Amino acid sequence: MSRGFTLVELLVGLALGLVALGVLVGGVSAGARLLVMSGARVEATDAVVIAAESFQFDVRRAGWDPAGIDVEPLVTAQPGRVTLQADVDGDGSIDTGSEEVTSYVCSTGPPRLSRIIGAQSMPVAGDVSACGLRYLDATGAELVAGPGGLSTTARRAVRAVVLDLGVRPPALAAPATRSVPMALRSVP
Numbered sequence: 001m002s003r004g005f006t007l008v009e010l011l012v013g014l015a016l017g018l019v020a021l022g023v024l025v026g027g028v029s030a031g032a033r034l035l036v037m038s039g040a041r042v043e044a045t046d047a048v049v050i051a052a053e054s055f056q057f058d059v060r061r062a063g064w065d066p067a068g069i070d071v072e073p074l075v076t077a078q079p080g081r082v083t084l085q086a087d088v089d090g091d092g093s094i095d096t097g098s099e100e101v102t103s104y105v106c107s108t109g110p111p112r113l114s115r116i117i118g119a120q121s122m123p124v125a126g127d128v129s130a131c132g133l134r135y136l137d138a139t140g141a142e143l144v145a146g147p148g149g150l151s152t153t154a155r156r157a158v159r160a161v162v163l164d165l166g167v168r169p170p171a172l173a174a175p176a177t178r179s180v181p182m183a184l185r186s187v188p
Contacts, residue, residue, distance in 0.1 A: 040171035044127070047167045051113055051125040052180040055163045058084050058102045058115075059182040067092035073184050074135075074158055078149035080106040082133050082161060104163070106131030113165060129175040130166035136181070159184055 005013075063073030064086035071094065076083035083103040085094050094100050097118040104124075105114045111128040114121050135143045135150060135158045143154050150158070160183045168175035 036171055040169045041176065044167040044169055044172060044176035047125040047127075048165055048176050048178045051165055051167075052163065052178055054115060054124055055104060055180055056182045058104070059161050060185050061086045061088070062184055064088060064185075066090040069093070072155070074150075074155045074161075075101070076103070076149055077133070077135050077143075077145055077155050077158060077161075078147070079132055079134075079145050081149075104133070106133070113163075125165060125167050127167050127169045128165065129168040130164060130177065132164045134162040134164065136160040136162065 062084035063071055065071040067087055067090055069087060069092050071085060071087050073084060073086070074082065075085055081103060083101065085101045087094060088098070088100045089095075099117050101118070103116040105116060105121075106128070107114060110126065111131075112123045113125040113128055113131050115124050116122070133145075135145060135154075137143055137157045138159045140160075143150055143158060145154075149155075160181050162182070163180040164177075165180070166175035166177040
């Protein structure tokens with residue numbers, strides 16, 4: 001003899017199904033959060049690496065002077081801004097509207113690191129949690145730049161520039177950070 005389900009059995013089965021569905025949704029939700037956080041971490045790390053490579057490229061060529069016009073590698077050396085120059089095309093002059101003069105600026109509103117060439121500002125990294133520049137002499141000692149920056153004499157003593165950068169998108173608890181020291185290749 002065949003008998004159907006009672007109402008109590010049906011309710012117990014439904015409750016067990018809902019519990020299993022809740023566990024499944026919780027697992028999928030945790031996996032999705034992990035995926036978002038992993039993606040944000042990769043994106044932040046990539047932003048820091050790209051900023052570091054761009055910075056290293058520009059610092060490495062600062063002071064390039066094939067025509068011998070006495071190019072000063074550092075025009076500005078402040079805690080949040082550095083301006084580099086090089087006679088890239090070798091014509092014996094510095095074109096301030098071209099890539100021969102490049103600045104890196106740490107800004108707070110919005111928080112980002114920008115690369116400025118002429119009048120064009122390009123954000124290199126956004127969601128910046130920490131950004132600063134340090135200047136080292138030939139012995140590796142730090143030359144402290146006040147708000148007005150280093151003097152002409154102190155700028156001429158700089159042999160390396162260090163970019164300290166942290167990027168933290170809203171999805172991350174801790175920033176991706178990097179300290180990028182780069183020696184000036186050409187020093188007058």
